[in-house]
Amino acid sequence: MVRARSEERRVEIVRAALEVIAERGYRGAALGTVAERVGLTQQGLLHYFPTKEALLVAVLEERDRWDTGGGTRALADAWRPDLLASLVEYNAMRPGIVQTFSALLGESVTDGHPAREFFAERYAQVRSAMADVLRAEYGDRLPSGLTPEQAAPLLAAVMDGLQYQWLLAPESVDMPGAFRAFLDLIQGPRA
Amino acid sequence: MVRARSEERRVEIVRAALEVIAERGYRGAALGTVAERVGLTQQGLLHYFPTKEALLVAVLEERDRWDTGGGTRALADAWRPDLLASLVEYNAMRPGIVQTFSALLGESVTDGHPAREFFAERYAQVRSAMADVLRAEYGDRLPSGLTPEQAAPLLAAVMDGLQYQWLLAPESVDMPGAFRAFLDLIQGPRA
Numbered sequence: 513m514v515r516a517r518s519e520e521r522r523v524e525i526v527r528a529a530l531e532v533i534a535e536r537g538y539r540g541a542a543l544g545t546v547a548e549r550v551g552l553t554q555q556g557l558l559h560y561f562p563t564k565e566a567l568l569v570a571v572l573e574e575r576d577r578w579d580t581g582g583g584t585r586a587l588a589d590a591w592r593p594d595l596l597a598s599l600v601e602y603n604a605m606r607p608g609i610v611q612t613f614s615a616l617l618g619e620s621v622t623d624g625h626p627a628r629e630f631f632a633e634r635y636a637q638v639r640s641a642m643a644d645v646l647r648a649e650y651g652d653r654l655p656s657g658l659t660p661e662q663a664a665p666l667l668a669a670v671m672d673g674l675q676y677q678w679l680l681a682p683e684s685v686d687m688p689g690a691f692r693a694f695l696d697l698i699q700g701p702r703a
Numbered sequence: 704m705v706r707a708r709s710e711e712r713r714v715e716i717v718r719a720a721l722e723v724i725a726e727r728g729y730r731g732a733a734l735g736t737v738a739e740r741v742g743l744t745q746q747g748l749l750h751y752f753p754t755k756e757a758l759l760v761a762v763l764e765e766r767d768r769w770d771t772g773g774g775t776r777a778l779a780d781a782w783r784p785d786l787l788a789s790l791v792e793y794n795a796m797r798p799g800i801v802q803t804f805s806a807l808l809g810e811s812v813t814d815g816h817p818a819r820e821f822f823a824e825r826y827a828q829v830r831s832a833m834a835d836v837l838r839a840e841y842g843d844r845l846p847s848g849l850t851p852e853q854a855a856p857l858l859a860a861v862m863d864g865l866q867y868q869w870l871l872a873p874e875s876v877d878m879p880g881a882f883r884a885f886l887d888l889i890q891g892p893r894a
Contacts, residue, residue, distance in 0.1 A: 537813065537814050538812075538813045539813045539815070611812050611813060615813050616809070617867055618807070618809010618810055618812075619809055619810070620871070621805050621867060621870040621871060622728065622729045622806050623729075623730050623731070624730070628871065631871055632871040632872055635867075635868050635871055635872065636875070639868075657887075657888075658884060662881065662884045665868055666865075666881060666884065666888075668864060668868065669860065669861045669864025669867075669881070670864060672860070672863070672864040672867060673859060673860025673861060673864035674860045676809075676812060676822075676826075676860075677826050677859065677860060680811070680822055680823040680826055681823055681826065690857060690860070693849060693857065694857050697847055697849065697857075698888065
């Protein structure tokens, strides 16, 4: 019972953090602001999430859960190319969370960063799930000639790389359009 | 004369910072360590570079100058696809500077970050230079059917995105191989 209530509280905090991030972006997402929104002191919040990074990782995990439609069974399907195109369009409407993802990914590559393990595992899973989806759809070669294992890291790289360019110049980078052009490229000429 | 000596000193500091970054990565590149290496106090170094971010931006500008072979005349040429492939191979041998670039790019998308302007301008220039090079080589359409303006942001995105995946899992991501696969894709089947 205590455990269930504690879990509920964690979920509430993560949702509040997501709201704050959406409104104020990465830098505005101070632990104090999030704590206030759920009626906790900052000290009280640290009981659930000992650092800002730990809270942000929980937010990104929650986002991945939402974006991939819930539990692990749906996860593989979520990386279907057509759903990815919709995801990128959706991302173009939520700069706060994309900024948080991109900033934290950047920090995570530095030595000993608390989010490093989350991102390392995430990309291993994402590459593997994308390759599975592409193999199920195209077999051993995509129409472009790429193998599923070649296409998967490129898909993830294009999504991430375009996010940085778009965040830096939203008015001159058409993120969803650029991503669709890449999808057309790897899927080859349509029938 | 005073100005010339001051400029010389700046160059010396940037080179020392590059060395420290190569040895210790982004987090190890403390201003104090760099100052010591050039025989300055940290206070003395702040006279040349008021913040760590300002020094790191100067390091990345110097790297771009090197990578593009010096002055602006050579710059356009430096984004030729075959030279980019060599650049990515070279990057795979210098994780310290790639880590610094990637971490600072990540931070730069947050509001009011001191490196934001550098990266926003850099990507505008890089996209434009890449599109020019591709147009000179292929005209209005690459063999893959992409326009030079479609291919340029994708090229930059793939380079950046692969760097994150590689930095997080160097043993399982073949960054140069993945980049070559992408180049083959946009340049279409070879004659």
